[in-house]
Amino acid sequence: MSHTKTQPVFLLGLGGVGRALARQIVAARASHLRRHGLRLEVVGVADSRGLVHAAQGFTDQTLLELIEWKERGGRFEQAAWPAWPSNCIVVDTTAAESSVPLLLNVLQSGGGVVLANKLPLAGELSWFDAISAGRARWETTVGAAMPVIQTLNYLLDSGDEVIRIEGALSGTLGFIAAQMERGLPFGEAVRQAKQRGYTEPDPRQDLSGKDAARKALILARMLGYRLNLDDVQIESLYPPEMEPLTVGDFLREVDALNEPMRRRADELTRDGRALRYAAVIEAGVCRVGLIGAEPNSKLARVAASDSVVVFTTRHYQDNPLAISGRGAGQEVTASGVLGDIVSLAREINQPRSAFTNS
């Protein structure tokens, strides 16, 4: 590498992942320079309240102080969006759809987009089309930093034919299924998950299966399925009658589900099958829900606390291709986002070659 290439980066979202990412960008500087002659320069950060930016990029010290200030409760004053460099990479670690117009704009003007945010890809199909056709990466939308998206892209590029994707992609629901497998009542498993901080503040957000469905939808769309979230068959682990309850009341009344959930689990785990909450994408259909995984299948062989994705393809039929590991967590997700930024920066910063246009 003869030159150092400077890649401007703008961070949308300063939650746990966004803050971990800012710190990791600083920490990985030496490695990026050595491996790729690349310098990532944060030119702005924004959250739902406002933003700050610096045309020449923040110094590492300023960036770290900014993150600490946010952690102590600092609030941005509202500010207008800056005009950013056309080759800027905008990184979305929010959980909102409001960033979509901005992201599409960035892609259209030749910039890059890295998403940890699932909503732009699981929303309108036209958004998915624009993002997936552009300079974009979204590895951490499915299975945190596990290389699920790049593996699927590689399978598609290799001319292989993907027959089925199965995935246990929710750490929370994996934990609950594992506890039920060990004989714990459903309500107790839910409360344990909540106590350990594995759930959203309202555990129904996990139990509804919607988040798992969004991950499944992203994979299905990458396979070319023209589906929307309404088309995904979702098994919710609580009935609609419990929707109006407060979180506290829900956690008390959840034991009413112990009996029916135990019957369902017993039925699914006959003949030594393993209880999993999984996505299955096959033959144009996409569904998420409880399944009984065959004893020797890859879904069953992986510990329930692990996330796992299994690709059955023309080339991987008898020995499906499986990726398993830790599929959740802010630090690991931030590291996946950083891997995406570097990958995209390398694509954007390639020197021009003598390719032939026809």
Place this chain on the structure above:
Amino acid sequence: MSHTKTQPVFLLGLGGVGRALARQIVAARASHLRRHGLRLEVVGVADSRGLVHAAQGFTDQTLLELIEWKERGGRFEQAAWPAWPSNCIVVDTTAAESSVPLLLNVLQSGGGVVLANKLPLAGELSWFDAISAGRARWETTVGAAMPVIQTLNYLLDSGDEVIRIEGALSGTLGFIAAQMERGLPFGEAVRQAKQRGYTEPDPRQDLSGKDAARKALILARMLGYRLNLDDVQIESLYPPEMEPLTVGDFLREVDALNEPMRRRADELTRDGRALRYAAVIEAGVCRVGLIGAEPNSKLARVAASDSVVVFTTRHYQDNPLAISGRGAGQEVTASGVLGDIVSLAREINQPRSAFTNS
């Protein structure tokens, strides 16, 4: 994608993988055009005897006829290397070191290199340095098409710290270990592997562990270990005294190893451990040999017939990142090579951007 980009490709090696690759290039044409506006154009093919080339690229029909002709025993007349386009991708599916000067030349003149051939990366360190710093891909050198190399690169780019890599990467030795776990004598397991076509014509090439060692060495070098093949600790599954035997004599006399191999297997598989032939890369040391994998470890949980690589990193400590699947086979290896060609072609054919050099 507004333009079709044409990417010239030159194939070195027309063994099983090379021929499967040529056919897959033709079969995947429509998908490459649709997904990336990319057209791969084979401008030459070569084997150890000679070559043919076509400045404008072979038609699909000519290419397929050429492959069939080779399969019927056709022989190239010797021919001089053509002057290829500077943006050409040269694909090495040979098993020889003789291609190295050519590959280095291609990289230096701005072209790309895709390797299924392990020898250039497991040979002199200076070759590894030149290839890994250039426009190159080598996914199928370790675990066939399983995304091992791209995952390791992604971990390194993400600023994660790789603590340990373990891999069961030889389908042949995996089969033999699995048969021994089931109580079969070593000699019988070797003969079965040979009969099923899982081994090289001389099974000692597999049993020596050298091929597994080359894969381990490539991973170790990617971690920055400055090692050569001599530095890898290799456990051979036959003693040096059996080296001079003919293949037939070896297959008869291999039963002399049944007793010592049974003792070694029993010792390793105490307390429910699983017998694996594995590479372990950790703390600057790289070794391959028989191990007893902890009952609940990822190496043990995966079927012995599968290939598997387990990355333990700062971010993946309690739940290591594991990739498992079919790690051998000509069709699947060719598909991995094709995935590499597409990935590299996309990198080479990026339109110029307004990046900043400093």
